[in-house]
Amino acid sequence: MIDKNGKLFGKINIIDLLIILVIIAAAVFFATKAFTPAQEAAKTETSTVRVQFFCYKAQVGAADAIEIGAPAFEDTTNVDFGKVVAVESEPSYTYFVDADGNQAKAEVAYNDAVTVTVELQGNLTEKGLYVGGRLYGVGASFTMHFGKATIYASVSGVSEAA
Numbered sequence: 001m002i003d004k005n006g007k008l009f010g011k012i013n014i015i016d017l018l019i020i021l022v023i024i025a026a027a028v029f030f031a032t033k034a035f036t037p038a039q040e041a042a043k044t045e046t047s048t049v050r051v052q053f054f055c056y057k058a059q060v061g062a063a064d065a066i067e068i069g070a071p072a073f074e075d076t077t078n079v080d081f082g083k084v085v086a087v088e089s090e091p092s093y094t095y096f097v098d099a100d101g102n103q104a105k106a107e108v109a110y111n112d113a114v115t116v117t118v119e120l121q122g123n124l125t126e127k128g129l130y131v132g133g134r135l136y137g138v139g140a141s142f143t144m145h146f147g148k149a150t151i152y153a154s155v156s157g158v159s160e161a162a
Contacts (some may be wrong), residue, residue: 002073046121049129051081051136052157053144056092058114062149063089070147072118082120084146116146116153119161127157129142 029115055062072081092111098104123130128137 004152008044012128014117024093032095048161049120049122049124050085050132050157050159050161051118051120051155052127053116053118053151053153054114054156055116055151055153056113057108057111058089058092058151060112062151063087063112063114063116065149066114066116066146068150072079072116072144072146075145075150077132077134079134080120081131082118084116085119087114087146088116114142114151115156116144116151118146124158124160 001028066084066087068084068087070084072084074081089112092108092113093105094108095105096105120131128135130136136155136158138155138158141152144151144153
């Protein structure tokens, strides 16, 4: 079966055969990983979904730059998150232990806590929200663009729009 030159049936080098099999296995693995979320998302119909993004450390004034109706999209993948429907802003706070050992609260200078609500078409499933073939869920954090403003935010809520 394997001759003295390391060839299978005298024609195929064993090392070359193993390399080809590894490449094929890797291609199949990555293809299934890449297309599984899109296939699952395609099985369900889209609906209007509201997503809330929260940033506890937005620069003061960032919320003022976010306009109702502004387009929202994720920075890395450029996935469209629909339009902004609400913006809320309040001072950001931090907690610390004072000299007496009591917990105290202090306002963080130059930062606001901002909540942005967007409305979009997506597929809300048991696994999370599929938007543009990608899966998102509560707790995911990424850089978001809301019109002229850009903030690093976390998904804090996902629900069907009323």
